[in-house]
Amino acid sequence: MIIVINMPRKTPPHKKVCDCQGSRRSRRREAILDVLSSGEGHLSAEQVHKAAQKRMPGIGIATVYRALKCLCGCGKVLEFIPSDGVARYEPGGDKPHHDHLICTACGCFTEAVDPEIERLQARLAAKHGYAISGHRLEIYGLCPCCAKKK
């Protein structure tokens, strides 16, 4: 299974914030996971924050970032960073790997996967002597809805 890997940010956390094992139960972290599990996914941290505030008024943005990092660490949430450099989050866990189609007009995300592409990527990596550990594929264009409008 291919995992999407993000390059390390400039200032990585010094220690694991949460391994979701020795952690205590936290109602806010649960609320944040619930936002992603029940929502449409592909939310930025700010959007997650807004949605979480409806369930848990007063929740701080720092808590959201910490919770997302924690939830990513144990696989319950997936983070991916498109070319605007702003991290997006989606529920992980049972969800299979997929790539993203991104609409250049409305900014919406569509999930898609092509096993053939996955296979060829591995081949391309091998051809260059790379031991592949992950990949990131984004396809840009007009979504059907926006294409119709033009």
Add this chain to the structure above:
Amino acid sequence: MIIVINMPRKTPPHKKVCDCQGSRRSRRREAILDVLSSGEGHLSAEQVHKAAQKRMPGIGIATVYRALKCLCGCGKVLEFIPSDGVARYEPGGDKPHHDHLICTACGCFTEAVDPEIERLQARLAAKHGYAISGHRLEIYGLCPCCAKKK
């Protein structure tokens, strides 16, 4: 030909800084282009700045950013933004499209392309009703050099 497209940043420039037509000649802009043309490519703005200072002492970082934006606008330079969110620049123009293999250990970039993958991406986009305008593919793993060390 497929062009790599970056999502718009949060604070896009209000106007085109330079269309490389009505522009005046600028020795610094030329120096910056020269850095990329003669160097290894895949440089961050900061790295370009450092290299440019050797040729043009006192050149400011703002000038580097402006010049890069200008040079990207007219195709002489290509910008791509990997998952650390930090823009990298490489000479454009005559260079054909390519994807990137990125080493998770040393951070080096390798250029690669597979026509088959390109074709399948177009097919995948079409399958989802997308009018494709570009894509971005990054493959992460250990480069041959780093793989050998382990």
Add this chain to the structure above:
DNA sequence: GGCATATTGATAACTATTATCATTATGTCA
């Protein structure tokens, strides 16, 4: 050479994200 204006450098501002730190909540153990 002089003029209109494009370009520049210093620096403030901005966005997304992480670190800090005092306060609060949680779980455990007596």
Add this chain to the structure above:
DNA sequence: TGACATAATGATAATAGTTATCAATATGCC
């Protein structure tokens, strides 16, 4: 149940990368 160790939290400062602002300078044209 109550006390205690410590994980989690919120406010906010700090950081990195990038863009905007603005006065000073450079460029091209007459």
